[in-house]
Amino acid sequence: MGGGLETGDTSHKEDLVTIYPSEIRTFAYCPRLFFFESWLGKKARASDRLRALVGRLFHALWSLVDKIRGFKSESLIETVLGGVRLRGRPDSYLQVGEEVVVVERKSGRGPVRGAWLSDVLQASAYALILSKTSGSRKARVIVRYRRGSGEFSMSEELVGKLVKAIDDMVYVKKHGVVPAALRSEPKCGRCPYRMPCEELDRDLSVGSDLYEPGSWLSRERRALEDTGPG
Numbered sequence: 001m002g003g004g005l006e007t008g009d010t011s012h013k014e015d016l017v018t019i020y021p022s023e024i025r026t027f028a029y030c031p032r033l034f035f036f037e038s039w040l041g042k043k044a045r046a047s048d049r050l051r052a053l054v055g056r057l058f059h060a061l062w063s064l065v066d067k068i069r070g071f072k073s074e075s076l077i078e079t080v081l082g083g084v085r086l087r088g089r090p091d092s093y094l095q096v097g098e099e100v101v102v103v104e105r106k107s108g109r110g111p112v113r114g115a116w117l118s119d120v121l122q123a124s125a126y127a128l129i130l131s132k133t134s135g136s137r138k139a140r141v142i143v144r145y146r147r148g149s150g151e152f153s154m155s156e157e158l159v160g161k162l163v164k165a166i167d168d169m170v171y172v173k174k175h176g177v178v179p180a181a182l183r184s185e186p187k188c189g190r191c192p193y194r195m196p197c198e199e200l201d202r203d204l205s206v207g208s209d210l211y212e213p214g215s216w217l218s219r220e221r222r223a224l225e226d227t228g229p230g
């Protein structure tokens with residue numbers, strides 16, 4: 001199936017906003033970073049390029065293992081939800097009876113328990129597309145790290161977070177609304193947009209009542225604990 005396009009109720013209206021699950025991951029990591037990458041393009045440092053190469057090798061190896069186990073790998077899938085075209089290539093997925101199982105692999109280290117919210121939302125977006133295209137009523141996502149993994153049922157709560165993230169991303173991608181900055185020294189210290197990001201905050205009016213897309217993410221736990229098969 002690799003390379004084929006599996007679609008749901010896909011229309012080809014010009015005004016659809018295309019959102020990729022990998023962008024949802026970036027948005028959950030830092031909404032402001034998603035804004036810069038959407039409007040200024042992705043910037044990669046030499047260390048990022050090396051990390052990306054290691055990641056590609058890691059994925060190629062596991063893609064082979066998953067294929068041997070009967071999973072589909074790296075197929076392009078998409079569906080339309082309202083005004084959004086959701087499109088991407090899950091690492092691996094499998095239909096088990098009524099249930100869709102998505103496996104997302106990350107070459108980095110995960111949290112002590114479970115998985116990072118950003119990774120779970122990315123995998124959940126693939127599961128949402130596959131649920132719509134296959135008509136499955138149940139879905140489960142597994143995020144595997146170099147060491148450890150987390151497994152999650154697609155609960156209403158998880159789907160709610162995913163839809164909220166997608167709604168906010170449309171404000172950013174279509175209307176150019178500046179979203180919240182989720183600052184932390186480890187993240188901002190290696191961010192190629194640190195200078196413009198800090199300048200932007202100086203320029204934005206202090207005490208503004210305007211809604212900042214993604215501001216709710218600062219209240220979310222950054223790591224989710226497993227729910228297991230539901």
Ligand code: SF4
Binds near residue numbers: 184194195
């Ligand atoms: S500098 Fe920090 S807050 Fe700003 S975009 Fe980069 S990671 Fe996000």
